Amino acid sequence: MKLRADQTGDRGLPMPLWLQGALETAQAAFISALVVMVPIIAVWATAGFQNAQFDVLARLAGQSWLLVHGVPLELTAAGSGTAAQADGKFLTLIPLGLTLIPFLLAWRAGRRLARASYTDQLWQALLGSWVVYAAFGAATGFICRTADVAINLGYALLVPLVPYALGMVVGARREAGSWSRLIGVDAVDWISRTSQHSRWAGSYLASAAKAGFVAIVSALALASALLAVDLFIHWNLVVAVYEALDAGAVGGAALTVAQLGYLPNLVVFALAWISGSGFAVGVGSQVSPLGTAVGPLPSIPVLAAIPSGPLDYAFVALVVPVLAGVLAGWWFLREGENHFDEWLSIKIRARWFTATASTLVLGALTGLAAGLLTVALAWLAGGSAGIGRLTAIGPDPFWTGVWVAAEVGAGVVIGYAAGPWLERERAVNVEDAADLVR
Structure with a gap:
């Protein structure tokens, strides 16, 4: 030992x-x-x-x-x-x-x-x-x-x-x-003592789950960028709340630390917003790209950055989880673990059918993995402040997971289907560079 x-x-x-x-x-x-x-x-x-x-x-x-x-x-x-x-x-x-x-x-x-x-x-x-x-x-x-x-x-x-x-x-x-x-x-x-089919099935499902993780990490990164842009656009309103509170240097610093503590929660809220399901800031409220309806909010500076009024092109944000799914589909192609497609191709000789079916199954499995991860994140990020209407804060875990699963699944199908073309383009560029070296 x-x-x-x-x-x-x-x-x-x-x-x-x-x-x-x-x-x-x-x-x-x-x-x-x-x-x-x-x-x-x-x-x-x-x-x-x-x-x-x-x-x-x-x-x-x-x-x-x-x-x-x-x-x-x-x-x-x-x-x-x-x-x-x-x-x-x-x-x-x-x-x-x-x-x-x-x-x-x-x-x-x-x-x-x-x-x-x-x-x-x-x-x-x-x-x-x-x-x-x-x-x-x-x-x-x-x-x-x-x-x-x-x-x-x-x-x-x-x-x-x-x-x-x-x-x-x-x-x-x-x-x-x-x-x-x-x-x-x-x-x-x-694992080495199991059958070859079991190893293929395990590696395929594990890679699909990893692709779902890649999609969620990508979506969270994009949601963080959009949150930063939103805070920058509404910075004057955030500063106005700080000035109205007049908490002093130490009080303002403590308030800022508390808000930074909830920054990951806000990122998950942003993910729910770009998915289309939105989130709540109080009972009966709804903040989403399809419409915002909130009541009076507590004097917390970061809440001043919540988009309000009509947002003409906010529905474009729904594309973000799809883009995350495209990245996940491309990642899965590069992983090279689509053993279900290989098995289906052996059983059925119609390639147009096997390619379509295996890609759709991959999109469903990866979307399911991403949806389950989103449900867990939304459940952790939301909660109750225990004050007045603020007993319901954050996204609805189930519906947020459903929206993200559907959008990521669609993106995975697109990314996996377009992946060979992207790989060919990369291979051609490498060959051109090699010719230049010669």
């Missing part, structure tokens, strides 16, 4: 793995809590809180830490002791940008633990880590409950483990280099 540390020259800390995992996790929990506390301390230093008692601010920091990890906070009637569950007043709008902090800290801890572990002993370090992090979440939830904010201790115990455990596994896998070195299971060897 070979130490993972032998690959890096670092034996790691001479202590039991479960203890090292516990210490790594305690450090990560402390740092993430400190990051959450910094803006609260800054606002407190400028007398920005009406109630500046230490215990109040400490509970606010703990509640913010739990929200960053995805724990829903139940807003209750102050002093009544009754939950507002019937009114749906839950704060579930997660700042995904700030959720990256515990994820990255866990990624670092996972790499360090994998470096110090034997192949069959990493579970000890992971188990120690997750027990400590769950205990930290449960303790935070128990201490930070107030008359205004109720916290389910079960959620506080388990939900913070999701981003943290995911980060640790990703980090450990990155350090190990393969799953076989990480957990002792050689997936390549297992």
